[in-house]
Amino acid sequence: MNHRGRDRRGASNSLRALALCTVLALAFAACGSSRRSGNTTGNTGASTPGGTTPIVDTSNCPAGQDSVGVSGNTITLGTSLPESGLYAPFTAILKGERSYFNYLNAQGGVEVPKGSGKKYQIKLVDKDDAYDAARTVTNVNSLINDTKVFSLFNVVGTKNNLGARDTVNSDCVPDLLIASGAVQWGNTKFPWMLGSELVPYPLEVRVFVDYLKKNKPNAKIAVLKANDDFGQSYAETLTELIKGTNLTVVQTQGYDPESSDVKSAVTSLAATKADAFLLGATLLACPNALTAMGDAGWKPIVYMSGTCVSKLLLGAAGKNADGLLTVTPLVDPADPGNASLPAMQLYMQQVKKYSDADATDGIVAYGWTTAALMARILENSPKLTRSSVMETARNFKDGKGIGLELPGATWDTSATDWFLGETFQLITYDATAGHTKPLGPLVNLDGKTAELSPQSLLHS
Amino acid sequence: MTSRRQLQMIGLAASIVALVVLSVIPHLTSATDTQRWAQALYIGMAAMGLNILTGYNGQVSIGHGAFFGLGAYTTALLMHQHGWQFLPTLLVSAPLCFVVGVLIGFPALRVKGLYLALVTLGLAVLFPDLTKHYVHVTGGTNLVALNRTELEPPQWVPTWLSAIGRDDQWAYYVTFALTVVLVIATYLMVRSRFGRALIAVRDHEAAAETVGINAARIKVLAFGLSALYAGLAGSCSVLVDHLANADKVQTFQLSIKFLVAVVIGGAATVIGPLIGAGIVVGLQWFISEVLPRHLGSIGILKRTLGNPAASPAIFGILLILFVFVMPDGIVGGLRRFWARLMSGRSGAPPPTPAPLTT
Numbered sequence: 001m002n003h004r005g006r007d008r009r010g011a012s013n014s015l016r017a018l019a020l021c022t023v024l025a026l027a028f029a030a031c032g033s034s035r036r037s038g039n040t041t042g043n044t045g046a047s048t049p050g051g052t053t054p055i056v057d058t059s060n061c062p063a064g065q066d067s068v069g070v071s072g073n074t075i076t077l078g079t080s081l082p083e084s085g086l087y088a089p090f091t092a093i094l095k096g097e098r099s100y101f102n103y104l105n106a107q108g109g110v111e112v113p114k115g116s117g118k119k120y121q122i123k124l125v126d127k128d129d130a131y132d133a134a135r136t137v138t139n140v141n142s143l144i145n146d147t148k149v150f151s152l153f154n155v156v157g158t159k160n161n162l163g164a165r166d167t168v169n170s171d172c173v174p175d176l177l178i179a180s181g182a183v184q185w186g187n188t189k190f191p192w193m194l195g196s197e198l199v200p201y202p203l204e205v206r207v208f209v210d211y212l213k214k215n216k217p218n219a220k221i222a223v224l225k226a227n228d229d230f231g232q233s234y235a236e237t238l239t240e241l242i243k244g245t246n247l248t249v250v251q252t253q254g255y256d257p258e259s260s261d262v263k264s265a266v267t268s269l270a271a272t273k274a275d276a277f278l279l280g281a282t283l284l285a286c287p288n289a290l291t292a293m294g295d296a297g298w299k300p301i302v303y304m305s306g307t308c309v310s311k312l313l314l315g316a317a318g319k320n321a322d323g324l325l326t327v328t329p330l331v332d333p334a335d336p337g338n339a340s341l342p343a344m345q346l347y348m349q350q351v352k353k354y355s356d357a358d359a360t361d362g363i364v365a366y367g368w369t370t371a372a373l374m375a376r377i378l379e380n381s382p383k384l385t386r387s388s389v390m391e392t393a394r395n396f397k398d399g400k401g402i403g404l405e406l407p408g409a410t411w412d413t414s415a416t417d418w419f420l421g422e423t424f425q426l427i428t429y430d431a432t433a434g435h436t437k438p439l440g441p442l443v444n445l446d447g448k449t450a451e452l453s454p455q456s457l458l459h460s
Numbered sequence: 461m462t463s464r465r466q467l468q469m470i471g472l473a474a475s476i477v478a479l480v481v482l483s484v485i486p487h488l489t490s491a492t493d494t495q496r497w498a499q500a501l502y503i504g505m506a507a508m509g510l511n512i513l514t515g516y517n518g519q520v521s522i523g524h525g526a527f528f529g530l531g532a533y534t535t536a537l538l539m540h541q542h543g544w545q546f547l548p549t550l551l552v553s554a555p556l557c558f559v560v561g562v563l564i565g566f567p568a569l570r571v572k573g574l575y576l577a578l579v580t581l582g583l584a585v586l587f588p589d590l591t592k593h594y595v596h597v598t599g600g601t602n603l604v605a606l607n608r609t610e611l612e613p614p615q616w617v618p619t620w621l622s623a624i625g626r627d628d629q630w631a632y633y634v635t636f637a638l639t640v641v642l643v644i645a646t647y648l649m650v651r652s653r654f655g656r657a658l659i660a661v662r663d664h665e666a667a668a669e670t671v672g673i674n675a676a677r678i679k680v681l682a683f684g685l686s687a688l689y690a691g692l693a694g695s696c697s698v699l700v701d702h703l704a705n706a707d708k709v710q711t712f713q714l715s716i717k718f719l720v721a722v723v724i725g726g727a728a729t730v731i732g733p734l735i736g737a738g739i740v741v742g743l744q745w746f747i748s749e750v751l752p753r754h755l756g757s758i759g760i761l762k763r764t765l766g767n768p769a770a771s772p773a774i775f776g777i778l779l780i781l782f783v784f785v786m787p788d789g790i791v792g793g794l795r796r797f798w799a800r801l802m803s804g805r806s807g808a809p810p811p812t813p814a815p816l817t818t
Contacts, residue, residue, distance in 0.1 A: 083768035084748070086709060091769070128748055129767035132710050133603060134701045142492040162599040163703050166607045184599035227592060229601045256589065258708040457600040 010168045025186070052359070054393040055415045056191045058387045061172035066385040073109065075378070076123045076144030080136045081156040083128035089312075090156055093179065094126055095357035096367020097154065100403070103350040104375055114379040122334035123324060123376070124439055125149060129160060136160035136449040137167070144173050151176050154196060154370050158182040158229065161193065168192050174390045175419075176377065181307065182210025183233060183453035186418040187460075194393050196370050197402075197411050197421040199306050201233040202452040203445050204327050207426055209241045210301040211325065212276055217300060220250045222274035224265055224289055226257035226281055229457055234280030234305070236454040250274050260284040263292045270296035279304040294320035301325070306424075309436065310362050314429055320384050325439070328371055329411075329424045330404045334435040343404055345428035369403030373411065373420075376402050398419070417447040467798055475731070482636055486629040496745055498632040499699040501639045502693040504737030506714075507682035508642055508730075511742020514719070515727035516650060517682040518662030519568060523580030525714035526587035527557050527687040529692030529706045533591060536604040536704035540597065545614050546699055553695045554688050561687025564682035584715050588706040599673075604704040611702060618759065631699040639734070643724055647730050658682055690718070724782050726789025735790050743778060747771040 017319070069076045083091045101122045104110060107305045109119040113126050134156065142148045144167070151174040155161050158180045168175040169192045176184055177196035180377030185195035223238060235252055242249065248299045250272045253265035262281065266289050269277065277300040279289055282400065286308035302324040308314070311334050314321045331338050338344050346408040347368055351359040375397075378384075381392040399411035399420070409423040427436040450458065461542025506528050508768075513519050534553035538544040538695035564583065568576055591602040597606040613630035649655050660668035661675045669675050698704050717740055718733075745789045748771040755765055767773065 084771050088769050128771075130705070133705045134697075134710075135702060137494070137605075137702055138495060141495075146490060146492055158599070159603045159705065160599050162601060162603055163605050163705070165598065165605060170608055182599070187599070225728075229599065232600070256708075258588070409688075454600075456596070460596065460598070460600045 013455070014436070027399070037299050043167070052389075054391055056387060056390050058172060060170075061387070062099055065172065066387055068148050068386070070117045070120070070384055073118075073120050075110070075112075075120045076125060076147065076149050076386070077151055077153040078127070078140075078147055078149035079153050079155055080126045080127045080129045080139035080143070080160070081154075082131040083126070085130035087131040087156075090131075090179075090363070092357055092363040093154065093156065093206075093362055093367035095355040095368075095383055096351065096364040096369075097124060097371040098276045098367075098369045099351045099354040099357070099364075100371035100375075102354040104371075105345075109396075110375045110378050112384045113382050120378075120384070122348075124153065131157060131160070133157070133159040133163040137163040138226050140164040140167060144168075144171055149173070151386065153177060153374055154179050158184065161185075165190055165193065172386060172390075172396070174386055174393065176390075176393055177374055179366075179370070181421070182229065183401055183449060183457050184229075186453065186458055188418070189459075192273035192390060193392065193414070195419060195421070197373060198366075199327050199329055199421045199424045200419050200453070201230065201280075202237040202454075203422060203424075203449060204235055204303070205237040205308055205441075206241060206445060206448070206452055207327055207443055208276075208278060208325065209238070209245070209247065211303075211426070212247055213245060214300070216275055218246045219275040219301070220248050220272070221276045221278055222250055222269040222272055222300065223252040224262060224269060224281055224285075225252060225254055225278075226285070227254040228257050230282065231257070231280045233454060233457065234278060238278060240452070255281065255285060257282070257285070260288055262289045265289075267296055270298035273298070274300055276301045277303070281305060282307040283313065284316075287313050290317035290320040290324070292409050300416040304441070309427075311360060311434075314431075314436075315434070319431050321429050324429050326427055326429070326436075327424045327443070328362070328436065329406065329409070329421045330362065330365050330428055332427070333362065333365045333404065333434050335433075335437070336435075339408075343401070369405060372403035373399075394418075406442060412445070412446070414447075417450075419449040422449060436443050466802070467795065470798070471731075476776060479640070486632045491628045494628045494632050495700055496741060498635045498696070498740035500697040500738045501632075501635045501734075502700060502732035503714075503717055503721060503741060505635075505639050505642055505696065506690040506693035507718045507725065507733035507737050508646055509686040509693070510684065510718045511686075511722045511727060511729075511733045512646070512649075512658070512689065514685035515625050515680050515722055515729070515733075516655065516658040516662065519679065519682065520573065520719075521579045521580040521686070522712075522715045522719060523583035524686070524690045524718050525711035526583040527561060527690035528694035528697070528714060528718075529587050529591070529704070529711055530560060530687075531557050531691030532698050532704040533595065533604065533694075533706070534691070535695040536606060537595070537597070537700045538579070538605055539610050539698070540606050543610075546611075546695075547614075548636075550692065553691050557691025557694075558684045558688040561691075562680050562684035564687070565683030568683060569676050580715075582709045582710075585708060588708045588711050591706045597727055598703075602706060606698065606702050611699065614619055628700075630694075634699055635696040638696060642689060642692070643734065648729060654681075690744070720779060722789075724779065724786070724789055726791030726793075729789065729791040732789050732791040738788070739782075743775055744771070747774050748777075 029038045043194060058186060081090055082088055101124055105121045109121045111119050126335045129135040129139050141150065154177045154274050156179040161175060162184060169190045171190060175193040178193060179196055181198035181201050181204060183200055185193050185449055187230060223235055225235045251269055253269055254260045255265050260283060262285050269294060279286060281289055282305055286304055304324050304326045305328045309326055309328050331341060331344060348359050351357055351364060377396060381389045394413055396413045406425050411420040413420060425442055426439045428439050429436050478809025506524060510521060510524050513521055520783040531553040534556055535549040538552060539546060571579055617630060657673045657678045660673055661678045663774050665675050721736035721740050722733045724739060726748040748768055751765050752768060
């Protein structure tokens, strides 16, 4: 009896040691993220759209739920994003959003509909999901059922939103301005979801192919892609678009999207001496790939996914990032040349006032602009109901001059066009200056996303 | 021995109270809280399974998230793509996980201790890749999200179990019922020949073999059984969370959660892992939801304790404290506390810790 007890404790000693080690590892993973700031927001309006045939079918929606989330003069929005764990840097988005909504609320709030004189404060409730789709679904259910939000706003991640797809569509709760450039938001079976102004991934490939056709029509292309639907969007679209051209793909290498270890894949690609390099990768895999490319002495024309446009990621690649091509839907806050723009001045001033975020970080600018886009959609809605706001977002025509949107760009949608961010800028990175520079005029591919997208992703 | 008897009576009374409380929970709390309780139960089920392997049989696994995922994907795919009801899917997922567990158990005969832990870690890393390669369901990803209609309870389920259109109650009661079944099964098993063989092999493999125990068979069976528990837990998670998903970070974290539940609840105790799971889920909820909400007005606290990014760190510190204060888990700690209480000051001194062995 006693002997057994001792041995049992012996076994649990090593167990304890193991548990402690892993707990420490998890604790370290928690470091290096950010804090959140105050809440609430609002803004001023413009005009109301006319009544046409509705795009969003509301016949199966639950009764009496259309105005949930509006109480008195407050509209409650809900979001879920990684505030802890490996993806915690995305918390910068929330800082940009809060800065905008706080600024708007201080101006009196958002006027719905525009011109009615009735202003509402915006309250944004955030929940942490650590980028785990199961936790996002729990958060979304809780935001809908407990918090009783009017609409979801800028929930981060492709799978995270796909997990909640059935819920938002059967409860008829708008899942607006999803923080993902995935093409799945163009699936017409699920009208209650809309992607944000991020450039849909297939359009990036189109721009790159057009660039090569003009500058290097016989280019051999090497492709690095994440082994998931995100990487597939790049690789499949490229295969489609080079049909009938003299462009060829010499080699495609996949990498594990969760490890960001791409060195061997890139070394193998470098051995092909290809003329062009398509980086269908994201986050740390981008600087890692660029560094590996530089180490191998390979100097192709590089196109890097727009999801990697961040001061931090590009800075990590340093000299190796010089001259690469990518796209952005926004004015770069890191470029001192943009400092004189009134929109930029307002942004810099308000972000400094309401948050501790680094205003030159493109992720903060994205949060700010997406919040401004949300306010613009609300004020264009003829009624403050979920169905009216969703219908407005689906048939959005007032898409100019929002937040840090590029001057001259338009973000719009229609019955046949389910994507907002189809006007954007091809940019190149200047490593010496430490910021990006525009290359050529604005690219307008309005309404083109659906036809360029891999159909297997669009309809499943 | 009387103290042991009293301990059993107290255990019985506590179990009855726990059963009653757990039976009425969905009628007292919101859908979100009911879901959280159900999550604690399914993590407890998997931890009970890991406990058979690690606590009773001495084989360490940090890859049980993979068996959990296998159960979850089996159930989710059968329900979503083949229109099955939930309960019949268990008849597929449980045997499947058992067989895969046995297959993994064979190579595990050759590696021990921390090396085995590394091999099972490989399992947790490999599983998400397999799903990404073979599963393309919701939006073409490896996510399998279920529709509300697919999650509805079958017709024969009385309304007090499924309540007024709230599928969370059905999910909760199914998970609860399976947990009770597994607790009874574990209780009977550890007191059977097989259970004694498990412990004998853990404590002294060579000695166990001299008395006629086939150690290899016992170890492989322990692997299979613990995989079966984890698989059933995964199946229940589909009903509770409405999806099956596998990413490296989550599969690994889940595996660690099971291990942590076993260690802080009490390894080699029947009910310990369940209590441990309750504490793991409860603590995480408290740290990431309650603290941030209630520290909102206090500047410095909000930036530290109330920051979601700090929650894993706070969780880690609390766990370290737990392990130091109750080195043999909650159940072990309560037993010692009770023994000391009964024997008074004249009683035996607290047991000296055993030397650290691997």
